[in-house]
Amino acid sequence: MKRRTKLLGMLSVVLAAALISGCGEKKEDDSKELVLFTWEGMFPQEVLDGFEEETGVKVVYSNFDTDETMLEKLSQAKGGDYDVVIADDYIIEQAVGQDLVQKLDKAEIPNYKNINPLYQGQFYDPKDEYTVPYGAGIPLIVYDPEQVDFEIKGYADLWNEALKDKVALTANYRVINGITLLTMGKSMNEEDTAVIGEAGEKLLELAPNVRMIQDDNTQNALLNGEAAVAFLYTSQVTQALSENPDLKVVYPQEGLGFGIMSAFIPKDAPNAAAAHQFLNYILEPEKAAECFNYIGYYSTNKEADPLVNPNLVVPSDVTKGEIVQNVSAEADEAYNKNWTEFKAACD
Amino acid sequence: MTKKKHSKVFLTVAPLYLFTLIFVLGPLLYMIGLSFATNNDSWGVTWKFTLENYKKIFEPVYLQSFAQSFQLAFFSTLLIMLIGYPFGYFMAKLSAKWKKRMMLLIMVPFWTSSLIRMYGWIIILQAKGVFNKLLMALGVIDEPLKILYSYPAVLIGMVYALVPFMMLAVYSSVEKMDWSLVEAARDLGASPMYAFLTVTLKLTLPGLLSGVILTFVPSMGLFFIADILGGNKIVLVGSLIQDQLTRGSNWPFAAALAVLLMVMTSLMMYLYRSITHVKDLEGIF
Numbered sequence: 001m002k003r004r005t006k007l008l009g010m011l012s013v014v015l016a017a018a019l020i021s022g023c024g025e026k027k028e029d030d031s032k033e034l035v036l037f038t039w040e041g042m043f044p045q046e047v048l049d050g051f052e053e054e055t056g057v058k059v060v061y062s063n064f065d066t067d068e069t070m071l072e073k074l075s076q077a078k079g080g081d082y083d084v085v086i087a088d089d090y091i092i093e094q095a096v097g098q099d100l101v102q103k104l105d106k107a108e109i110p111n112y113k114n115i116n117p118l119y120q121g122q123f124y125d126p127k128d129e130y131t132v133p134y135g136a137g138i139p140l141i142v143y144d145p146e147q148v149d150f151e152i153k154g155y156a157d158l159w160n161e162a163l164k165d166k167v168a169l170t171a172n173y174r175v176i177n178g179i180t181l182l183t184m185g186k187s188m189n190e191e192d193t194a195v196i197g198e199a200g201e202k203l204l205e206l207a208p209n210v211r212m213i214q215d216d217n218t219q220n221a222l223l224n225g226e227a228a229v230a231f232l233y234t235s236q237v238t239q240a241l242s243e244n245p246d247l248k249v250v251y252p253q254e255g256l257g258f259g260i261m262s263a264f265i266p267k268d269a270p271n272a273a274a275a276h277q278f279l280n281y282i283l284e285p286e287k288a289a290e291c292f293n294y295i296g297y298y299s300t301n302k303e304a305d306p307l308v309n310p311n312l313v314v315p316s317d318v319t320k321g322e323i324v325q326n327v328s329a330e331a332d333e334a335y336n337k338n339w340t341e342f343k344a345a346c347d
Numbered sequence: 348m349t350k351k352k353h354s355k356v357f358l359t360v361a362p363l364y365l366f367t368l369i370f371v372l373g374p375l376l377y378m379i380g381l382s383f384a385t386n387n388d389s390w391g392v393t394w395k396f397t398l399e400n401y402k403k404i405f406e407p408v409y410l411q412s413f414a415q416s417f418q419l420a421f422f423s424t425l426l427i428m429l430i431g432y433p434f435g436y437f438m439a440k441l442s443a444k445w446k447k448r449m450m451l452l453i454m455v456p457f458w459t460s461s462l463i464r465m466y467g468w469i470i471i472l473q474a475k476g477v478f479n480k481l482l483m484a485l486g487v488i489d490e491p492l493k494i495l496y497s498y499p500a501v502l503i504g505m506v507y508a509l510v511p512f513m514m515l516a517v518y519s520s521v522e523k524m525d526w527s528l529v530e531a532a533r534d535l536g537a538s539p540m541y542a543f544l545t546v547t548l549k550l551t552l553p554g555l556l557s558g559v560i561l562t563f564v565p566s567m568g569l570f571f572i573a574d575i576l577g578g579n580k581i582v583l584v585g586s587l588i589q590d591q592l593t594r595g596s597n598w599p600f601a602a603a604l605a606v607l608l609m610v611m612t613s614l615m616m617y618l619y620r621s622i623t624h625v626k627d628l629e630g631i632f
Contacts, residue, residue, distance in 0.1 A: 165493065171579060173590075212496040212578025221578075225474040226495060329386070336597070340587065341408050344415070346580035347498060 034274040035060045037070065038086035042134075044294040051281050057274045067091035074100050079267030083275040086134050086263045089323055093124035101264045103129045108276035111283035114303040118314065118321055119260050131262035132279050135297030137234040138258040138314065138321075139175055141250035142219075142241075147228035154253040155179040158229065163209045168227035170236075171215040173339035174324050175257055177203070179231070182254040188322045193334045200338035207345040222247065238296055241311050249311070255320030260300065382602035392599055400603035409587065409604070416583045419573070420566040423505035427513045427562045430506065432555060435517025436547075439524075453511050461508055465575045468507070472500055472576070496578030504572040509565060513558035520554020521547075553623045560619050564612045584608050 034051075036043075040063045048059045064070040067088050074082065079100040087095075095101050106112050112132070119133040143152050149162060158167055158179075169176060178188030180199045190196055211227045212218075219240035221227040232240060240247055263282070265275045281287060289307035292299045299308045327335070382400055384392045403409065438449050456464060471477045472495040479491040494500050524547065532542040548555075570585030579586070584604060591601035 168578075210578075210580065211493075212580065214574070214579055221496075224476075225491075333597075336590070337406075337408055340412070340582055340590070343580060344408070344411055344582045347577070 031271060031274070032056060033058050033060055034083045034271055034278055035062055035081065036084050036086075036278070037062045037064065037074075037082040038084075039063055039065075042086060042295060044290055047282070047287055047290055047294075050287065051278060054281065055274070055277055057271070057277065059278070071095055071098075071100075074266060077266075080270065082266050083269040083271045084263055084278055085266060086261055089122060089124045089260045089262065090325065092131060092262055092264060095264070096124065096130055100267050101130045102267050102269065102272065104132070104265065104279070105276060108273075109280045109283065111280050114283050114285060114288070114301050116300050116302040116305075116314075118319060119258075119300045122260060122323055123325060125262070131264045132283065133260050133262045133300035134282070135292055135295055136258045136260045136300050138256050138298055139170060139172075139231060139233050140237050140256075141229060141231050141252060142222060142237055142247050143229040143250065144222065144244075145246065145248050152229065152248075152250050154183070154250070156183045156254065158209065158231070159183075159206055160209075163229055165209065165211050166228040167206075167209045168211055168218055168221040168230040169213045170218050170231055170233055171213050173335055176231075176342070177335045177338055178257050178322075178324055179252070179254070180206070182252070182257070182322075188257050189325050189327055191327055191331045193330055196331060196334040196338065200334070200341060203338055203342040204345050207342060210346045213343060213346065219243075234297060238311055251315055251318045255322060256314070256318060257324060258298075258321050259323060261297070378602045379606055381599055382606045384599045384602075386597050386599050397599075400599045401607075403600055404603060404607060412582045412584050412587045413607075415581060416567050416585070419501065419505065419581065419583065420563050422502060423509065423566045424559055424563045426502065426506045427510050428555070428559065431510050431513025431558060431562075432517050434510075435514045435554070435558075436521050436551075438514065438518050439521035453514060457511075462571065462575075464507075465504055465572060468500070468504055468576055469495060472503070495576065496580065498577070498581065501573050501577040501581060504576040505566055505569065508569065508572060509562040512561040512565075516554045516558035516561060517551060518554075520551040520557075524550050556619055556623050560615060564615060567608060567612060 034057050036048075036059050038061075043061070048061070052058050062082065064073065068091070070085065070087050071091055071094060074085065074095060075098055079102075085095075092101070104112075109132070115133060119136055120128050125131045141152055141155070141158070147166070150157075150160070152158075157163075174188075177196070177199055180203050181188055181190050181195070184195075184199060184202065186195055186199070190199070212221055214221070217236070218230055218232055219236040222230040222232075222240055223243055230236075230240070237249060241249070263279055265272055265279075269275050282291060283301060285301065285303040285307055288299070288301040288304035292301070292304065292308045292312055296312065298312050298314055299305050305313045326332075380394075381392065383396050383398070385395045385397050385399070386392055404413075438446065441449060469476075473479075474491040474493070474495070476495075478494070479488075482488045483491065528550070529542050529546050532546050533539070537545065567583075568585045570583045570589065573579070573581045573583050574586060588601045588604050588608075591597045591604065
């Protein structure tokens with residue numbers, strides 16, 4: 001009994017000490033600390049350490065699971081608490097809409113010019129005032145040249161009769177509808193249900209070529225010989241290539257459909273100066289390249305391209321890209337219907 | 348005194364009732380309510396009564412998935428019956444020692460997740476897989492068969508996953524049977540086949556039918572087999588519901604589909620009861 005109280009006493013001393021030292025830390029740091037808010041595992045530790053060495057500002061890594069959690073926390077903090085946030089395109093549009101984001105002072109970010117213009121002027125930041133892109137995910141066509149007699153150049157080639165029962169697809173209904181619309185010269189975010197209906201009919205023509213539709217490990221179908229062509233997500237493309245370097249990647253001529261992760265500075269960031277410094281730092285070609293190689297997403301930094309794993313660089317002749325956005329309920333319903341009809345027609 | 352006793356009994360049973368009310372009846376009512384609600388444009392539902400969700404089911408696209416589910420369930424059950432009945436029948440005639448061993452062999456696969464077992468089938472059926480290599484080595488075929496991601500692959504998966512239920516149901520029915528009745532039939536001059544058809548089959552019908560229920564009803568809902576082995580190309584009601592809950596984010600429509608599916612399977616149970624006059628399914632323990 002006595003021993004227990006002694007132990008408790010000791011514990012409280014330790015706790016008090018921790019509290020006091022904790023307080024002290026907080027007091028001195030406002031200008032020496034940068035709170036980075038993003039998903040887990042988005043930066044190699046060397047890059048973060050390098051920033052502290054160069055500027056003396058310590059990076060405090062705070063993470064969220066989903067974009068929605070990020071927005072909720074940020075709006076609770078009224079655009080404060082965090083200095084740099086990295087999240088997905090669509091949620092940034094909402095954050096800007098809720099007035100939680102500050103305009104960038106581009107004079108403080110000399111490396112801003114390194115950004116690949118392909119990823120600029122997107123719907124969430126049409127005038128490029130708020131964001132710095134940090135990697136892109138792009139679903140692409142990958143094929144085995146040994147099993148395909150002709151050169152695949154774009155989505156339209158997936159409809160080629162020579163590919164009967166040879167195509168594997170990811171299961172995102174909006175993306176598959178989207179690439180069909182692209183072959184028709186329309187937008188991936190078409191709202192006109194009549195046009196979506198036409199796309200649905202065109203999709204039915206693709207059905208005989210489809211070997212399988214799956215979201216997870218779709219690349220396996222290509223690797224184990226079940227399919228000759230596959231339409232894959234970025235991580236799947238990387239995995240497929242690492243296992244079979246002879247596979248060919250196609251950057252479809254109709255244009256890319258992608259998702260972009262971007263960095264922004266919240267409205268009332270405690271340390272906006274350091275935040276600008278940080279954005280400038282991660283836009284340095286060497287640092288950016290390290291980051292892209294680490295996260296395995298496509299480089300959004302033109303100057304970093306020569307330094308990045310070549311599989312993560314979009315060729316310079318690809319100039320068109322579009323992001324899948326939310327559409328009206330009627331349009332979404334039409335896309336859903338197309339998808340169900342398409343899947344049923346595949347067998 | 349009796350009143351007090353009664354309340355004590357109630358107290359011991361109360362948790363069970365409470366559990367059923369909260370976790371079975373509650374969600375069920377919620378789902379039925381949801382199926383009459385209106386879907387919002389972006390997210391969530393508005394509690395405004397509508398029959399739209401049920402009307403939508405009758406569009407050919409969605410009606411087709413019900414037909415597809417019924418067809419697959421029908422063929423699966425038929426195959427399962429052809430394999431499961433003889434198996435259960437002969438298993439019941441084995442010696443006690445072998446019965447135990449057989450039982451163990453039937454149970455062992457259940458120790459692994461059915462999802463993983465389905466991935467096992469991918470390895471067996473794929474183009475460069477065991478099955479094709481074997482057939483090619485034997486000279487039966489020159490080019491690998493495209494079995495994976497096809498209807499037969501889904502059928503194989505369904506039969507594989509559900510056949511134990513039929514075996515066990517038939518087994519327990521045959522085991523309980525009074526063999527002296529068959530002997531009597533034989534003594535009275537019936538041929539073995541005739542005795543089987545008129546006596547054995549009739550007496551084990553409840554087991555066979557409960558096996559049918561135990562396989563037909565789940566096969567209406569087992570959409571992950573069609574997804575994994577069929578490459579997502581067969582749209583079953585189950586996968587449609589999943590699609591509407593996740594990608595399509597139309598919960599009321601998903602609820603309407605689920606309610607209809609439930610009504611249909613309940614109807615099957617009702618039919619079973621009125622045909623066999625048995626209250627409980629045989630072979631469930």
